[in-house]
């Protein structure tokens with residue numbers, strides 16, 4: 001038996017070495033997962049753009065401060081050079097006016113295969129919500145005269161990376177879109193929405 005064998009022999013017998021091997025394997029696996037997650041979610045690989053927005057109703061009842069809204073959006077998620085398929089689940093969109101959440105919508109789960117890089121999400125909100133405090137109502141009155149409103153849309157989703165036969169949990173994703181949306185007005189030309197870049201974070 002050579003020197004190498006003598007070095008290995010006590011190792012194979014000891015329980016400590018089993019633990020060390022196990023720890024090394026687990027660390028290697030974690031590193032591999034971290035590299036895959038990093039490659040898929042590297043900054044600047046995922047872009048979100050609000051491409052379309054329709055605000056057909058946005059009005060505030062006097063005194064009661066009840067906001068009546070009907071808003072639909074087209075939100076494009078684009079992945080550059082996607083190499084692995086991604087699945088998004090627990091997808092939800094929230095709409096805020098003056099930092100007050102006035103609407104919530106669940107969106108269907110979806111997948112982005114490794115070849116396509118743009119997916120259009122279409123959150124839609126309609127209903128009523130009671131605004132709190134005079135600040136929001138005052139802001140509403142101000143924006144009402146021009147018919148264009150500052151509305152904040154947040155979309156959150158959980159991600160899963162589909163790599164080979166595996167499905168690895170990815171980070172939670174948040175898309176943050178501060179928008180200026182013009183309300184439909186029958187006595188004015190149809191509103192023009194300027195596509196707006198959203199901020200993506202994990």
Ligand SMILES: *[C@@H]1O[C@H](CO)[C@@H](O)[C@H](O)[C@H]1NC(C)=O
Nearest residue numbers: 054055056057070071072126
């Ligand atoms: C909301 O507006 C859309 C047009 O943008 C319309 O088709 C839809 O019927 C409206 N929904 C409600 C509940 O008013």
Ligand SMILES: *[C@@H]1O[C@H](CO)[C@@H](O)[C@H](O)[C@H]1NC(C)=O
Nearest residue numbers: 078079080081115116117118
């Ligand atoms: C993917 O993105 C590239 C640029 O980032 C673009 O040129 C190409 O048209 C996109 N492909 C699809 C299928 O969206």
Ligand SMILES: *[C@@H]1O[C@H](CO)[C@@H](O)[C@H](O)[C@H]1NC(C)=O
Nearest residue numbers: 144146147183185186187188
């Ligand atoms: C619609 O537009 C006209 C003229 O641009 C304006 O006077 C009116 O207040 C607007 N109506 C609403 C509901 O915004």
